[in-house]
Amino acid sequence: MLVLLIQQIAALFGFDTTIYNNQVTDIFNTVLALLVLFGVVSDPTTLGLNDSERAMGYNKKDGAK
Secondary structure, eight states, X not given: OHHHHHHHHHHHXXXXXXXXXXXXHHHXXXXXXXXXXXXXXXXXXXXXXXXXXXXXXXXXXXXXX
């Protein structure tokens, strides 16, 4: 939200922020990927950091029980 506000204010003064938008998006995606890799980002629909019982019963071959 803050980035959007800054972008709008910069546009009022004639600054082009589209280059920075792409860089910020790339940085955000990299940080998010690292958080997922380290297990910081987890599935909010399950308790704790484990998979659900349903997911634990999946067959690796076809994804079904």
